[in-house]
Amino acid sequence: MTNSVTVEELVQTLDIEFAYGEEFKERKITSSEVARPGLILTGYHEFYVYDRIQLIGKTEINYINSKTSEERTEIFKVLCREETPAIVIARQIPVPKELIPIAQACRIPILTARSKTSRVLANLTNYLEGKLAERLSKHGVFVEVFGLGVLLVGASGVGKSETALELIQRGHRLIADDRVELYMIDELTLIGEAPEILRHFLEIRGLGIIDVMSLYGVAATRLSKKLELIIELILDDGTHEYDRLGSQRETVQIFEVNVPKIKLPVKTGRNLAVIIESAAMNYRAQVMGFDATESFNSKLDALIAKNQQEDM
Structure with missing residues (x-):
């Protein structure tokens, strides 16, 4: 049984690239579940599964862009935790500038994918389930x-x-x-x-x-x-x-x-x-x-x- 997969292995296998934080490529992923943190962005934090890969798509980005710079900073402070293995942004959407220093401080690599969000989610889940399954x-x-x-x-x-x-x-x-x-x-x-x-x-x-x-x-x-x-x-x-x-x-x-x-x-x-x-x-x-x-x-x-x- 494989207990973990590194972010580097993920990037080498799937159509995903490092946007920032390649120096943290040895971060380990231990859960096959991938989170879409829509509710977390709106302020509901009670069941935030911060130890999973966080996938941000077009819907999440549109919501984030509707906020002021200060509000975006507060949102990303909640999103980024020391245990979070990586943040993936779909559709090659530009990375919000407020996210970069906060992710760097938590040693979280930021990845980008070309595919639409649902396709990225399926690819991530299939790969991780195969690698991390008993x-x-x-x-x-x-x-x-x-x-x-x-x-x-x-x-x-x-x-x-x-x-x-x-x-x-x-x-x-x-x-x-x-x-x-x-x-x-x-x-x-x-x-x-x-x-x-x-x-x-x-x-x-x-x-x-x-x-x-x-x-x-x-x-x-x-x-x-x-x-x-x-x-x-x-x-x-x-x-x-x-x-x-x-x-x-x-x-x-x-x-x-x-x-x-x-x-x-x-x-x-x-x-x-x-x-x-x-x-x-x-x-x-x-x-x-x-x-x-x-x-x-x-x-x-x-x-x-x-x-x-x-x-x-």
Whole structure:
């Protein structure tokens, strides 16, 4: 879990620039929430969340410009606190001259963005939520199959990485091998990515570590992906029972998200890559409203009813 992001990292990642206070670029941002201090500017200070980035847009600036210079100074004295990580002004609106010395005294960098305020707010929130969200490290191989984020899990040596390599050769993409970092960006969405040191690398027993990007090109990898399906690979020793019809729905809860899970037996002669492709396409069909199991059961019920009528 990343506890903080520096203002410098924010500027390097998003379309935001330093207007003043670049010497304070190491200021740390610890909250993914971004505040628009409209009520604070009008004098209502009771619930001022001063430890967040303060975003000022066209509406706030128009209100500020309607005040005298002395009134603006008093407003900015309330807005600027030692704990405030940064002030961002959207639409490249000129920075009010009264704000500059007050922000400097509190060591607050002032940033400007070209986009409209709502776009800046969305970009800031998305970036900070991704960087500051609680993270869970899970053992497995994360691949994109037909645009679907599929996490392959199972015992060590079951063939996860080898299966991923065959999927890559068939045109699919690697996100992470061995260890996947998962974090939640909203109540329904989990994102998975590789730790920076493991990006693009795949370990194949007997061969060692290969660089997938170098061998297969940039189209064979991606940095992150939404987790939509978990497939557990299990060595088939005859002791496990498997769902023959696919009517049993199993899920795994990660944080607050329930992720569908499928168990696949591994034994000689099974082409796991093809089966995983079929599992991904079947899951996508279910999401779109077509369930092969329900279709089969409906046909079976109709056949039984027909045979009963013929026997009467």
